[in-house]
Amino acid sequence: MEKQNYNYAIVRSFVVWSMIWGLVAVLVGVIVSFQMVEPGLNFPPYLTFGRLRPIHTNAGIYGWAVGVIFATFLYIVQRLCKTPLWSDKLAKFQLYFFNATIIASAVTLLLGYTTSKEYHEMEWPIDVMIIILWVVFGLNIIMTILKRKDEQMYISLWYMMAAIIGVAILFVVNSAAMPVSLFKSYSAYAGTNDANVEWWFGHNAVAMALTAPPLAMFYYFLPKSTGVPIYSHRLSIIAFWSLIFMYLWTGAHHLLWTPIPDWIQTLAMGFSVMLIAPSWGSVFNGYLSMNGQWHQMRENYLVKFLILGITFYGLQTLQGPMQAIRTFSAFIHYTDWVPAHIHMGTMGWVSMICFASIYFMVPRIWNREIYSIPLANLQFWLILVGQLIWSISLWVAGVLQAGMWNAMNSDGSLTYTFMETMVEMYPYWWARAFGGIIYLFGLVVFIYNLYMTVKKGEPTAVTTATAEGRV
Amino acid sequence: MWEKKPILLIVLATCAILVGTIVTVVLPFAWVNTEADRIEGVTPYTALQQEGRDVYIREGCNNCHSQTVRPLVSDVLRYGEYSKSGEFVYDRPFLWGSKRTGPDLARLGGKYPDAWHYKHMDSPRSMVPKTNMPDYKWLRDYPLDPQMIQRKMETLGFPYTAEEIKALKGKNDMDAIVAYMQKLGSDIPWREATETAIVGELVNPYTDTDQATISSWGSIFMENCAACHGARMEGEIGPELIGEDYDDEILFELIYSGITDGGMPSFSSLGTDKVWKLTNFIRNYKAGGDQ
Known part of the structure; x- marks a missing residue:
C-alpha cells in the first residue's frame, strides 16, 4: 500500500494541549472540592467557588474533551479516509485558535464575565470564537471525508459527522443573546423558555460532545486494539440512528417538577427511558466484539481502558434514565447524587476512552513505543479507584441528604432544618476530595508516562500503514 | 446507501436531530411566557x-x-x-x-x-x-x-x-x-396566603419539665434564633428577648407563624415540638435562668 503523507504533527499538538487543559480541569476540580469543606480557601474576588467551578467544568469539556475530540478526529479521519487532511493550514489555525479560546474563557470566567448558563458560561465574544473554531474544524473533517479513497464510511465517521452538526445547532441556538457591552449580555429567551432551551443544550451537549465522539473513538480504537472487528454492523446502524433521534427529546428531564409544561417533562422522561436501548446497543456491540478475546483484558492495557470505559457508559445510561423518572427525580434532584452521576460519565466513560485513544495514537504519531506499560496499568487503577471513591461517596451523601430533606414528624412538620442536613455532608465531601486527589495523581502518571515516551521511548515497531478502516 | 454518501448522511442526521428539537424546544414558545402565563403583580426588576x-x-x-x-x-x-x-x-x-x-x-x-x-x-x-x-x-x-x-x-x-x-x-x-x-x-x-392558622387550644406540653432539661434546649435557640436575637437574647437584628412577657401560647404562635411585616420568619418548619421547646427555653431564660 502506498505511503500516505498524513498530517500527524497537528494530532501531536492537540494531544499535548488537551492533556494540559485536562490537568487544569482536574486541578481546579480538586481545589473547588476543598473549598466545599473549608470556606476559608475562597480568595475573593477571583478565586471563589462560584467563579472557579465553571472553570473546572468548561476546562473539562472544552479543553480536555474537545481537545481530545480534535486530536482523535483529525487522526481517525485521515486513517479511515486514507487521505491526508483537506487543509493543513486550517488545522494549524484551529490549533492556535483553540488555545486562544480556552485561555480567553479561563481569564474571563475568573474576572466574573459569565452568562450563568451551565456548560455555556462564557460570554458572547467567546461564543463567537467557539463557533468559528467549530466551523473550521467541522469543515476540515467533512471536506476530508468528501475526498476519501474508500466509498464506504466506517461507523466512527457517522458519529463524527453527527457530532459536528449536533454541537453546531445546539451551541448556536443557546448562544442567542442581547449584548450590553463586550463582557455582558442577556439571554434572548426569558424565564421558563430560557430554562427549556438551556437544558435542551445542556443535555445534548452531553450527547453530541460527550457521547457521540467517544463512541466514534470506541468504535475505531477497540477493533484496532484487539485486532478483531466490531460484532454487528447492523446493531451499530440501529444504535446510531436511534441515539441521535431520541437524545434531543430528553433535555427537560433536568427540569422535572419545575414550571416547564408537564407534557414536555413527560416526553423527556419517556424518551430518557427509551434511550437505554441505543446506549446499550453500543455497550453490547462492544462486549460481543470481545467474544474469544476476553484474555486481552489481562494482556492488553488498551482493552482494559476501553472495556471499563464502555462499562461505565452502560452504567451511566442506566442510572441517567432512572434519575429522569419523576418520582426518583423528586427524591434525588439537587443533591450530591447528581454530580456523582456526572463524574461517573466524565471521569469513567469519557476520560477512560480518551486515555485509551491517546495511548493508541502516541506510538503511531511519535514513532515511539509507550515508555512503561506498568505505569499505564498503575494509572488505570488510580483513575478507577479515584473515580469510584468520588462517585460512591457522593451517591451515599445524596441518598442521605434526600432522605433528611424529606423526613417528616408525626405532626406533618419537617424533621430537619436545611443546615442539619448540610452538616451531614462534610465527611462525604472530604471523601470526594480524597478521591479527586487520587484521580489527579493518576493523571500525573499518565502525563509523565507520555512525556517519557516522547523523550526516551524506543523507536516504534508498529507499522503505520496497515489497512486502516477495514475492521 | 447513506453509508456511502456523506452529504446525505449529514442531511438525514440533521433531520433526526431537528424532530425532537422542534417538538420540545421550538413549539413550546407558542405556549410558554404568553399572556396565559401572566401573573398580576409580577413586575420587572428595578x-x-x-x-x-x-x-x-x-x-x-x-x-x-x-x-x-x-x-x-x-x-x-x-x-x-x-x-x-x-x-x-x-x-x-x-x-x-x-x-x-x-x-x-x-x-x-x-x-x-x-x-x-x-x-x-x-x-x-x-x-x-x-x-x-x-x-x-x-x-x-x-x-x-x-x-x-x-x-x-x-x-x-x-x-x-x-x-x-x-x-x-x-x-x-x-x-x-x-x-x-x-x-x-x-x-x-x-x-400572607399560606400563613398557618392554629386551630384549637394550645397547651404547653412542658410545664412540668425541670430546669436542666429546659436549659439543654439552648442548642435549638443557638441554631435558629441567636443570629438575630443574640446568644444571650440581648438583641441585635431582632429585639432583645429578656423581659418580654408574652404568654406561652402567644410566644409559641409568634415563633411558629412569624411576623410577616416585622421581618421575623416563620419557624413552622421546625415542627410544633421544637417550637414548644424554644418557647419554654426563652420563657425560662428571661425568668432569670442564666445558663
Whole structure:
C-alpha cells in the first residue's frame, strides 16, 4: 500500500494541549472540592467557588474533551479516509485558535464575565470564537471525508459527522443573546423558555460532545486494539440512528417538577427511558466484539481502558434514565447524587476512552513505543479507584441528604432544618476530595508516562500503514 | 446507501436531530411566557434589583443555590409556595440552578430584614456556624456604575426613572444583591396566603419539665434564633428577648407563624415540638435562668 503523507504533527499538538487543559480541569476540580469543606480557601474576588467551578467544568469539556475530540478526529479521519487532511493550514489555525479560546474563557470566567448558563458560561465574544473554531474544524473533517479513497464510511465517521452538526445547532441556538457591552449580555429567551432551551443544550451537549465522539473513538480504537472487528454492523446502524433521534427529546428531564409544561417533562422522561436501548446497543456491540478475546483484558492495557470505559457508559445510561423518572427525580434532584452521576460519565466513560485513544495514537504519531506499560496499568487503577471513591461517596451523601430533606414528624412538620442536613455532608465531601486527589495523581502518571515516551521511548515497531478502516 | 454518501448522511442526521428539537424546544414558545402565563403583580426588576441579580450571576451563586420550589410537600414546607412560570417572565437568564449545596432561594424575598442579609453576606459563619458559604463582605468595596446599569435597563426594556439611576450613586454591590434577594419570589402574596392558622387550644406540653432539661434546649435557640436575637437574647437584628412577657401560647404562635411585616420568619418548619421547646427555653431564660 502506498505511503500516505498524513498530517500527524497537528494530532501531536492537540494531544499535548488537551492533556494540559485536562490537568487544569482536574486541578481546579480538586481545589473547588476543598473549598466545599473549608470556606476559608475562597480568595475573593477571583478565586471563589462560584467563579472557579465553571472553570473546572468548561476546562473539562472544552479543553480536555474537545481537545481530545480534535486530536482523535483529525487522526481517525485521515486513517479511515486514507487521505491526508483537506487543509493543513486550517488545522494549524484551529490549533492556535483553540488555545486562544480556552485561555480567553479561563481569564474571563475568573474576572466574573459569565452568562450563568451551565456548560455555556462564557460570554458572547467567546461564543463567537467557539463557533468559528467549530466551523473550521467541522469543515476540515467533512471536506476530508468528501475526498476519501474508500466509498464506504466506517461507523466512527457517522458519529463524527453527527457530532459536528449536533454541537453546531445546539451551541448556536443557546448562544442567542442581547449584548450590553463586550463582557455582558442577556439571554434572548426569558424565564421558563430560557430554562427549556438551556437544558435542551445542556443535555445534548452531553450527547453530541460527550457521547457521540467517544463512541466514534470506541468504535475505531477497540477493533484496532484487539485486532478483531466490531460484532454487528447492523446493531451499530440501529444504535446510531436511534441515539441521535431520541437524545434531543430528553433535555427537560433536568427540569422535572419545575414550571416547564408537564407534557414536555413527560416526553423527556419517556424518551430518557427509551434511550437505554441505543446506549446499550453500543455497550453490547462492544462486549460481543470481545467474544474469544476476553484474555486481552489481562494482556492488553488498551482493552482494559476501553472495556471499563464502555462499562461505565452502560452504567451511566442506566442510572441517567432512572434519575429522569419523576418520582426518583423528586427524591434525588439537587443533591450530591447528581454530580456523582456526572463524574461517573466524565471521569469513567469519557476520560477512560480518551486515555485509551491517546495511548493508541502516541506510538503511531511519535514513532515511539509507550515508555512503561506498568505505569499505564498503575494509572488505570488510580483513575478507577479515584473515580469510584468520588462517585460512591457522593451517591451515599445524596441518598442521605434526600432522605433528611424529606423526613417528616408525626405532626406533618419537617424533621430537619436545611443546615442539619448540610452538616451531614462534610465527611462525604472530604471523601470526594480524597478521591479527586487520587484521580489527579493518576493523571500525573499518565502525563509523565507520555512525556517519557516522547523523550526516551524506543523507536516504534508498529507499522503505520496497515489497512486502516477495514475492521 | 447513506453509508456511502456523506452529504446525505449529514442531511438525514440533521433531520433526526431537528424532530425532537422542534417538538420540545421550538413549539413550546407558542405556549410558554404568553399572556396565559401572566401573573398580576409580577413586575420587572428595578435598576438596583437588576444590578443585584447581575452580581448574583457574576459571583456564580447559582452554582450552589436553586431558585425553583417544586410542588412537593417537603419543598413547599421548607421554602414556601411552589414556583409558577409567570413569575419568571422577566428573568434573563433563568437562574433555577441544578444543585442545592445551599438552600433554595426562590421564596427568600421578605423572609428576613435587610440587616440579616448584610450580616449574613459579611460573614455567613457568624450567623450559621457550620455553613460552607464563602464570605462576601468584599462586595461592599465595589461601587455601582449608574451609567452601565442604565444601559442594562435599556437593553432589557425595563422601566426606570432618572431619579432611580441617580439614587444608585454611592451604593455598592452589596446593596444591590440584598435588594435583589428581597425581591425574590415576593411578587405574589404567597406569604400572607399560606400563613398557618392554629386551630384549637394550645397547651404547653412542658410545664412540668425541670430546669436542666429546659436549659439543654439552648442548642435549638443557638441554631435558629441567636443570629438575630443574640446568644444571650440581648438583641441585635431582632429585639432583645429578656423581659418580654408574652404568654406561652402567644410566644409559641409568634415563633411558629412569624411576623410577616416585622421581618421575623416563620419557624413552622421546625415542627410544633421544637417550637414548644424554644418557647419554654426563652420563657425560662428571661425568668432569670442564666445558663
